Amino acid sequence: MTYQPPVRDFTFLLKDVLEIEKHANLPGFADASMDTVEQILDEAAKFTSEVLAPLNSVGDKHGCVWSPDNTVKTPPGFKEAYQQLVEAGWPGLGAAPDYGGQGLPHVVNLAFSEMSSSANMAFSMYPGLTHGAYSALLNGGSDELKATYLPKLASGQWGGTMNLTEPHCGTDLGLLRTKAVPQGDGAYKISGQKIWISGGEHDLAENIIHLVLARIEGAPAGTRGISLFIVPKFIPKADGTPGERNAVKCAGLEEKMGIHGNATCVMSHEEATGWLVGEENQGLRLMFVMMNEARLGVGMQGIAQAEAAYQAAASFAKERLQGRSLTGPKNPDGPADPIIVHPDVRRMLLDSRAIIEGGRAFLFWTALQGDLSHNHPDEAVRQKAGDYMSLMTPVLKGYLTDRGFNICSDAMQVHGGSGFTEHFPASQYLRDCRIALIYEGTNGVQALDLVGRKLAANGGRAVMTFFAEVDAFVEAHHEDAALKPFVDGLAAAKGQLQDGTMWLMQNGLANPDNAGAASTDYMHLFGLTGLAYMWALMAKAAQAKVAAGDSDPFYATKLAIGRYFVERVLPDTGGHLAKLKTGSETLMALPAEAF
Numbered sequence: 001m002t003y004q005p006p007v008r009d010f011t012f013l014l015k016d017v018l019e020i021e022k023h024a025n026l027p028g029f030a031d032a033s034m035d036t037v038e039q040i041l042d043e044a045a046k047f048t049s050e051v052l053a054p055l056n057s058v059g060d061k062h063g064c065v066w067s068p069d070n071t072v073k074t075p076p077g078f079k080e081a082y083q084q085l086v087e088a089g090w091p092g093l094g095a096a097p098d099y100g101g102q103g104l105p106h107v108v109n110l111a112f113s114e115m116s117s118s119a120n121m122a123f124s125m126y127p128g129l130t131h132g133a134y135s136a137l138l139n140g141g142s143d144e145l146k147a148t149y150l151p152k153l154a155s156g157q158w159g160g161t162m163n164l165t166e167p168h169c170g171t172d173l174g175l176l177r178t179k180a181v182p183q184g185d186g187a188y189k190i191s192g193q194k195i196w197i198s199g200g201e202h203d204l205a206e207n208i209i210h211l212v213l214a215r216i217e218g219a220p221a222g223t224r225g226i227s228l229f230i231v232p233k234f235i236p237k238a239d240g241t242p243g244e245r246n247a248v249k250c251a252g253l254e255e256k257m258g259i260h261g262n263a264t265c266v267m268s269h270e271e272a273t274g275w276l277v278g279e280e281n282q283g284l285r286l287m288f289v290m291m292n293e294a295r296l297g298v299g300m301q302g303i304a305q306a307e308a309a310y311q312a313a314a315s316f317a318k319e320r321l322q323g324r325s326l327t328g329p330k331n332p333d334g335p336a337d338p339i340i341v342h343p344d345v346r347r348m349l350l351d352s353r354a355i356i357e358g359g360r361a362f363l364f365w366t367a368l369q370g371d372l373s374h375n376h377p378d379e380a381v382r383q384k385a386g387d388y389m390s391l392m393t394p395v396l397k398g399y400l401t402d403r404g405f406n407i408c409s410d411a412m413q414v415h416g417g418s419g420f421t422e423h424f425p426a427s428q429y430l431r432d433c434r435i436a437l438i439y440e441g442t443n444g445v446q447a448l449d450l451v452g453r454k455l456a457a458n459g460g461r462a463v464m465t466f467f468a469e470v471d472a473f474v475e476a477h478h479e480d481a482a483l484k485p486f487v488d489g490l491a492a493a494k495g496q497l498q499d500g501t502m503w504l505m506q507n508g509l510a511n512p513d514n515a516g517a518a519s520t521d522y523m524h525l526f527g528l529t530g531l532a533y534m535w536a537l538m539a540k541a542a543q544a545k546v547a548a549g550d551s552d553p554f555y556a557t558k559l560a561i562g563r564y565f566v567e568r569v570l571p572d573t574g575g576h577l578a579k580l581k582t583g584s585e586t587l588m589a590l591p592a593e594a595f
């Protein structure tokens with residue numbers, strides 16, 4: 001079976017749960033009536049399932065090919081699909097109208113991004129990173145840089161990349177050595193090697209715009225001396241068309257476990273001409289705009305791969321005949337029952353579905369916060385939404401990709417031995433999605449960001465606001481019998497999260513290893529609590545439909561999956577809380593030689 005975009009679920013979230021039409025007074029939302037959004041989603045579903053999905057296994061099998069002339073050929077069909085993507089205007093969906101975009105809310109764009117990623121993760125990374133480069137320039141570029149580059153990036157006519165990583169410098173960007181020498185005319189000469197650069201070279205777009213972190217000669221060591229530069233593959237001419245070839249080239253491609261259709265490049269900058277973006281030594285701050293957007297995008301990749309893998313597993317489970325139901329044959333005329341009758345197979349499918357739907361809601365809810373943080377007229381609303389964005393970003397990146405990988409693994413398990421073969425898609429999903437736990441800051445580093453920076457920011461304002469919001473929801477709905485399991489589950493999880501937060505405050509400061517030791521469990525506890533809130537919001541919306549006499553089985557199914565989440569997924573909070581409270585003692589007891 002091929003991937004079917006879950007348009008109904010997107011519509012439910014946007015219309016009934018997040019009620020985006022309530023924000024029609026904000027820029028972008030005015031053009032996002034649900035009629036328009038539904039049309040966009042239908043078209044997006046068609047494009048992604050008919051154009052991108054069929055190329056997914058083609059990309060996996062063929063991969064990208066590097067030539068000694070430093071060019072890279074993408075897999076068969078990618079170039080044509082990219083042209084269709086650009087011609088249909090998909091890259092500009094969320095870009096600003098000033099630069100030729102359609103200016104739709106980020107939360108609407110996210111639905112398109114998820115569909116693209118489910119259909120073909122490797123392909124979707126090219127426009128995904130381009131949008132990240134667009135956002136970083138929009139945020140920090142001069143008017144001149146914006147005028148030259150943003151319209152081309154917004155349309156997808158030019159591609160974008162982020163060049164951070166160097167052979168000796170991954171997580172610890174303070175070690176970076178790529179250097180920038182001022183030329184006295186506003187330009188710099190950039191020299192150094194960057195590795196594992198996604199989309200660093202390809203044949204999809206007429207120009208590729210690299211956002212490069214480098215150290216200006218004489219700048220301080222460490223992260224305080226890093227600046228951001230724009231380094232185009234072809235230097236734009238005065239009329240805006242690509243001109244002289246710049247001295248940045250792809251010196252080779254990585255062979256890797258998955259996302260074979262995406263070119264992962266070694267980039268060699270050999271006195272390449274670049275221009276400063278923003279202020280000197282402020283590069284990391286600006287790059288974080290791109291990285292934060294990319295982190296939400298990576299969390300989305302976790303859910304997107306999980307959705308595609310789940311769909312394949314559910315379809316297989318309804319067809320594969322093995323064994324008999326424990327309660328008597330369900331397919332008496334056949335040689336055996338379909339494996340979907342077995343509780344353990346259902347456990348894997350329902351675990352998957354409960355996390356995917358809750359995780360998707362959490363992503364959409366946060367994306368809406370992003371829109372509000374930029375566009376809302378009320379400063380207090382903007383601040384709260386900005387706080388939430390910043391707090392939830394590491395949770396979504398880390399928790400959803402950890403769980404997304406587990407779901408892809410369960411999808412393989414549902415397939416049995418077939419899943420381990422390349423005749424079925426489960427293997428590719430599992431291989432492709434694994435990188436999401438690593439890039440854009442490993443999940444361990446996300447957990448540290450959460451406990452080390454995000455919790456403490458502004459005296460804990462963001463997490464306190466979140467607790468208060470959950471408390472208010474519980475207070476408002478605790479007498480609603482139909483919502484009781486959801487409200488009780490949410491209240492219990494929030495209590496445990498608050499307990500874990502207090503423990504961290506008391507013990508993390510006293511011994512920083514305690515914070516490091518607790519961080520991943522805390523991130524999962526936070527993720528589960530976030531999903532509990534999302535399931536409560538979804539249950540409320542679904543229950544309102546049922547109470548109003550709506551007989552669409554979608555709502556009853558939604559409530560059933562939500563109850564499964566509360567009963568069989570949410571209790572993991574207890575394990576995470578117990579583990580995080582043990583502190584660092586046993587973790588740090590053994591000397592390095594004992595490993």
Ligand SMILES: Cc1cc2nc3c(=O)[nH]c(=O)nc-3n(C[C@H](O)[C@H](O)[C@H](O)COP(=O)(O)OP(=O)(O)OC[C@H]3O[C@@H](n4cnc5c(N)ncnc54)[C@H](O)[C@@H]3O)c2cc1C
Pocket residue numbers: 161162163164165169170171172195196197198199256264435438439440441442443444445448
């Ligand atoms: C396919 C692919 C595509 C990529 N695309 C890009 C791209 O487009 N642009 C780009 O710039 N980079 C890219 N990267 C690089 C990626 O972002 C890095 O791999 C990632 O940031 C981790 O760095 P590292 O691999 O050097 O791991 P390391 O930093 O060496 O980390 C190794 C392990 O140590 C842990 N660790 C490290 N430091 C700490 C710490 N202080 N505390 C606790 N644990 C720690 C990590 O969590 C990890 O488990 C890509 C990588 C791959 C594989």
